[in-house]
Amino acid sequence: MRVPDNSNFQINFVNSDNNISMNSNLNNVNDNDYIDFSYGDIDYDEIESEYVNDEDTLNPSSKYSINGEIDDYSQGHYLDCWLLGGLESFSNSEKGAQIIKDAVSCDEDGNYIVKFDGINLKIKISENTLDNARQNPYYSNGDDDILLMEIAFKTVLQQMRDGKIETPECLKDNILDDKDYLLDYGNFDDVVYVLTGNEGSFLSRNTLLNNSYIYDNFARDLKNDFVCIAVGFTSKNHLPTVINDINGNPVKLNNGGSHMWSVKEINSDTVVIINPGNSSEEITISKEDFLNNIDGFEYYYFK
Numbered sequence: 001m002r003v004p005d006n007s008n009f010q011i012n013f014v015n016s017d018n019n020i021s022m023n024s025n026l027n028n029v030n031d032n033d034y035i036d037f038s039y040g041d042i043d044y045d046e047i048e049s050e051y052v053n054d055e056d057t058l059n060p061s062s063k064y065s066i067n068g069e070i071d072d073y074s075q076g077h078y079l080d081c082w083l084l085g086g087l088e089s090f091s092n093s094e095k096g097a098q099i100i101k102d103a104v105s106c107d108e109d110g111n112y113i114v115k116f117d118g119i120n121l122k123i124k125i126s127e128n129t130l131d132n133a134r135q136n137p138y139y140s141n142g143d144d145d146i147l148l149m150e151i152a153f154k155t156v157l158q159q160m161r162d163g164k165i166e167t168p169e170c171l172k173d174n175i176l177d178d179k180d181y182l183l184d185y186g187n188f189d190d191v192v193y194v195l196t197g198n199e200g201s202f203l204s205r206n207t208l209l210n211n212s213y214i215y216d217n218f219a220r221d222l223k224n225d226f227v228c229i230a231v232g233f234t235s236k237n238h239l240p241t242v243i244n245d246i247n248g249n250p251v252k253l254n255n256g257g258s259h260m261w262s263v264k265e266i267n268s269d270t271v272v273i274i275n276p277g278n279s280s281e282e283i284t285i286s287k288e289d290f291l292n293n294i295d296g297f298e299y300y301y302f303k
Helices: 081-091 092-103 127-134 146-160 168-174 178-186 188-196 205-210 212-223 287-293
Strands: 009-015 021-028 033-037 105-106 112-117 121-125 201-202 227-234 240-242 250-252 258-266 270-277 277-285 294-299
Touching: 033 081, 033 112, 081 127, 081 146, 081 188, 081 227, 081 258, 092 105, 092 112, 105 188, 105 205, 112 146, 121 127, 121 146, 127 146, 127 277, 146 178, 168 188, 205 212, 205 287, 205 294, 212 227, 212 294, 258 294, 270 287, 270 294
Parallel strands: 009 033
Antiparallel strands: 009 021, 033 121, 105 112, 112 121, 201 294, 227 258, 227 294, 240 250, 258 270, 270 277
């Protein structure tokens, strides 16, 4: 059962084309809690700050260690494995990690900026907003950059749902009516589009099973940093799917539904995958178990 999100946010946004300002209040708003965003052409100079090139964190005075890099985290109660697994798959590659790093900066007032090139959107998030989200068990635990991205993606989806920003055709089927569950439904392609403006691709399990050279090409391209890959594991009988890793330890691939993992490595006989439920563990399973249980490859070739 999903419980509504009780975080308190105030959202202000500006249409940069015609300078129309609007406000939208969510739940009980605190004056210092806000997410500002504007849409239209991004002025990159406007959102850069003196902290952007700091090695450890974008804002050294902040309680949050936000630097545009994905570290260890665990999924909260939101069913947003599609988002976390998608971001993790980007971070598994040098090119993808740079896309995420370039999306995060800080302004001179200590607010964090997330810019989504794919939809020409920038979002300003205050420390108070991060505080509220960090106390909410429905958001992830651990890495602060992942938390920042969850807040930013939820804001985007809500404004699309409310018709305040245009919804790209490829995202229209994934916008839920209930704002409290917005992060509970999405797919890898949503992450690709918002970050890059391009669409991801899907290749079915049967295609991979019947064409070994395609699998081998993906293994080569993943190693060469040409592509990022996520995979869904969907239960065949509404019960959790459990296999063993190469050391004989049980691995639960899902909880009886579908769950997205990122792919770190593809080797000749094994595959290394990462569960957004606990990204600190890289799990190695056999190629056979991998191919017998995935729905297919969700992937994006970097431009």
